[in-house]
Amino acid sequence: MDSLNTYLFIASILFSLGLFGVITRRNGVAVLMGIELILNAANLNFLAFAKFGGMNISGHIFALFVIIMAAAEAAVALAIIINIYNNFKTINVDDVQELRQ
Amino acid sequence: MDTSILSWIIWIPVIGMAAIALIPREKVKTIKMVTAVATGIQFLATLGLWSRFEESNGGFQFMERAEWIPSFNITYILGVDGLSLPMVILTGLLFFLGTFVSWNINRAQKGYFALYLLLNTGVMGVFLSLDFFLFYVFWEVMLLPMYFLIGMWGGPQREYAAIKFFLYTLFGSVLMLIAILALYFTCGRTFDMLQLMQTAPTALDGVMFWGMSAIKVIWVMLFIGFAIKVPVFPFHTWLPLAHVEAPTAISVILAGILLKLGVYGILRINYTMLPVAVWWFAGALALLGLINVIWGAMCALAQKDLKKLVAYSSVNHMGYLLIGMAAVIAAGEANGHNLLAAQAGLGGAVFQMFNHGTISAMLFILVGVIYERAHHRDIEGFGGLATSMPIYSGIVAVAFFAGLGLPGLSGFVSEAMCFIGAFPVFKAIVIASTLGILLNAAYFLWAFQRMFMGEMNEKYKELPEINKMELFTVIPLLVITVFFGIYPRPFLDLISSTMNVIIDTVANMGGIAGVF
């Protein structure tokens, strides 16, 4: 179980779970959690490619970047959600459809 | 001679216009002064041009040439010869005097004087440009300010008059544009008039448009375009209306210069580029002249409005000119090389162009003077003005006598030359049109009698005499009229070399005339 495929397989499951969460969850925080899953799936892939695919140190650095990005993104997204809550008194994303015609 | 004096003459008014654009609208006096200075400098420049002009040279002088739109062979060519020089000087003079005639314009002065200067550029450009495209551009540049000047500062029916003038002239312009393009495509894709003069007669020989000789078609299209400006019967009815409605200074410019543009166009383009067709059309030209003379005179005789009377007198006077122009074919082989008659006729026509410019300008200024005081122009509504305004009446009398062709005043010389020139070729037409001599006198004297003689109209007893500013605008014209009436030689010396070139061009086509 130390081949690339194993890592990729686990990462894809993680990605699918994340995607599923993003699409199906009504709660904004839950959607965010889904996005975190997707990002971590990507991190896993980077690390796997670093070890087996020849990306070497670049993979690790990218993973580190993604983690930092995820932190920042989570901060911004949570701020948005708090704003949405302040404006709409809900964090249910279905109720926020101002873009709809 | 390497100089850019012609460009300066054309563009000085635009500089003035730009200056006016920067002046706030309340500073009316400054605006007027700028206009006066711009037109004044331009006038002085035209006089300078005259002093350096070589009379013995019949070709173009002070030529300027610059690339403009090379891909279409469009160039910026300017030049002046004995045909355009008198008109350039007249334009300079009349625009300068016109500024002072416009002194009492009492609203939207900024726009008025800006447009006035633009008009000036357009007119000068037409007289000086030797590239057909440039010519056409200036021709249209002149049209637009005229539309606004009549339409915004005119009399009660000004909008109607302006749109009529505009559409009428535009109709002519369109025909002219087609003709220009036809020449462009058939004669080696050039707009250069000097080249076209060389190439057009041969390039068009035998070319047919819709089964008709191309020369004839192009000639007639150009002729109609220009005839509307002259105006030649039956294209004349815009004239009285536009004159009646236009403000005085614009009437002066209209009668003094714009009408001449038509004649200038015919002589510059029809005569020198398509001389063969002159032979074909000369008879009709003389006949149109006769109709203009008689029709214009009879209409003038029946007018009640003084300005309309003067307007119809323009139609009448242009008739003499057309007859004189037709006389150019006398120099051809078919007419026994009667160079004398051709010179008299063509010289008379060009002289008449100039004289009518000064005389009709004077008449319109004088009409404006009385209108300003009495606020109407009804001939029957006056009477006995000679008692209350003796100086004004005296000047009007001289102007009227000039209009009726009294010897000793310039109009006589040119009219007599037109007649004398045309007589050997068009005997019947000339004899019939001498009736115009009588009718001319009849309508002017009758109007004079009704306005100035007889019992004084009590209503106008206190009418102020003509003032210094008005005198300043009339006197130069009066002096010119008297001077050339007594001694026309300087003027004819100025034009005769160029006249001989045009006569040569037309006369040498006498042999080809057989093809029609």
Next chain:
Amino acid sequence: MTGNMIMNYSLLILFLPLAAFLIQIFIGKRLPRQGDWVAIGAVVTTLILAIAMFTSMLIGHEPHFAQEASFTWLDMGAFHIELGFLVDNITITMLLVVALISTMTHIFSIKYLEGDIRYSRYYAYLGLFTFSMNGIVLANNLISMYMFWELVGVSSYLLIGHWFEKESAADAAKKAFLTNRVGDIGFFIGIMLIFSTLGTFVFSEIFNGIAAGKMGGSILTFAGVGLFLGAMGKSSQFPLHIWLPDAMEGPTPVSALMHAATMVAAGVYLCVRLFPLFTPDALLVIAYVGGFTALFAATIAITQNDIKKVLAYSTVSQLGYMILAVGSGAYIAGFFHLVTHAMFKACLFYGSGSVIHAMHHALHKKHDHDTDPQDMQNMGGFKDKMPITYWAMLISTLAISGVPLFSGFLSKDAILAGTLSFASHHPGHFLLPVFGFGAAAITAFYMFRLIFMTFHGKSKMAELVDDIHESPKEMTFPLILLSSLSIFIFYTLPYFNPFSDHGWFMELIVASDAAVPGNPSAHHIAEGIHHAHYTAMALSLVVAALGIFLSWTFYFKKKLSADEWAEKFKPMYNLSSNKYFFDENYNKFLYKPFLKLSALVAHIDWDLYDKYFINGFGRVGKIISFFTGRMDYDGLDQTIVDGIGRSARQAGGVLKFLQTGRLQTYMLFALLGVVVIVLIQSF
């Protein structure tokens, strides 16, 4: 005096009055006495110069003296006009006549127009007239002749219209100018015919050209008749005579100067100058027009009661005489009559002016503003009150009636001899002497009628006579001078035979031969006149005596009543006193219809042609654009252009449901898209 000096003198004579005119018109009013002394000084100087030239002519005694000078007026190469001046004996004589009468008029006017509102203008115009008349006299070519000709017309216009507040004066001025213009059309056509054939305007070159056979036949006849038309207008010949009687609206001294002595004689002068170019046919036309006018105008003069009108018609008649002389070949006799007539007719006009002046003052004193001071019926018995005027007018009347010892007898006799001689060579034209003698008889009759009615008998308004006084010396001086110049001796010197016109005039002013080949030579014509001389003299004495006798019986002795005779010949009397209804008929058949036609033309031009035809284009354009507008809006814009929009909108209406605003839906679509791409890829 050398030729050059004569030329310089002539130019001075020409331009001095012009200078006076310019000074008067610009600063005349501001000068002391309104500047009349400027004008008078100028003409007196011309008179002195003219007398100097004249004496030198008499002393030099060269019948064929001629001096020409010219300058280039315009030059275009082939077309080239030289204007110039010609001085010969005819010119010198004529210059003297003009200068003399003009000077007299200037002097006479000092008192006659005293206090006039346009006193300085009046003198200015007199100066303009004198200048232009001298110009005609000096011209050596047709163009400058024509130019001065028209200028004379203008000065006549201005002076007839001097009192333009009167509608009748304004009308008369206009009429004079326009009637003259009718003649001028002919003149100009004549000039053009000659110029287009011979290429020159200069008299001598024209004559040479014709003599060389370059021009002849009917063209030359037409040209001659055309030029003569100009003369007809100026010299008021039938049927263009209508303006001259009306021209009497001008001040009387003007009538004397222009409308009696000089300006109207310009037509005759033209014919005299151009005599060599007239063909026999043209001369016949001239003779008949002149002869008929002489008789015709005389018959009108009989019945006129306005003193100036009588003189006006008399002038027309006498001008007809001169024209008749030219037509019958005796043109030197015509010129002779021009000179003598200038003196006695001017004198008669001054006399009438003097009488009118006196009447005017007398009426003024009575505060009578309705009575016409010119009506002879109100006059009578002025003889003792105005002796100088009476004697001057009587002498002039004797002269015009052709009584021996006076100048008119000599000149009239020469003309009648000319017509007789002509008729004896061409018996078919017997009417010409009949015209001449008939007019002579009638002239004697009506002129004495004028004298008797004005100066003899009793006035209808007897109370007036007491207030009639002789005019001041400024007015009587010209009368005395001119009436003395009507005595034969001034024309026959150095001889003293009152029955023969032989004298300096006939010796110095000699006829030149006709240029037209085949016309009788000057010698031949002179012979004929010489032969007819005694017959003509006898006949003219008889007719003059007859006229005077009849007049004496009617108006002096009153043996026969003029009124009764008028009643007897009522229709003829009416025709005559109404001037054969010329004005009325011209009005009815020429002016009014023409004005109506002009109004119609203007109406067609403005209200029909422009309004319907030209504006019709606008209207048709409007209708067409209405339809194209409809097509454009309803068809193109509303259906096609807007149709595209509408269909887009409908499609949008359907598709908008896809836009839920839920990110998750969009993401689902994106996922579906990925799935689809993956599926496509994998196949």
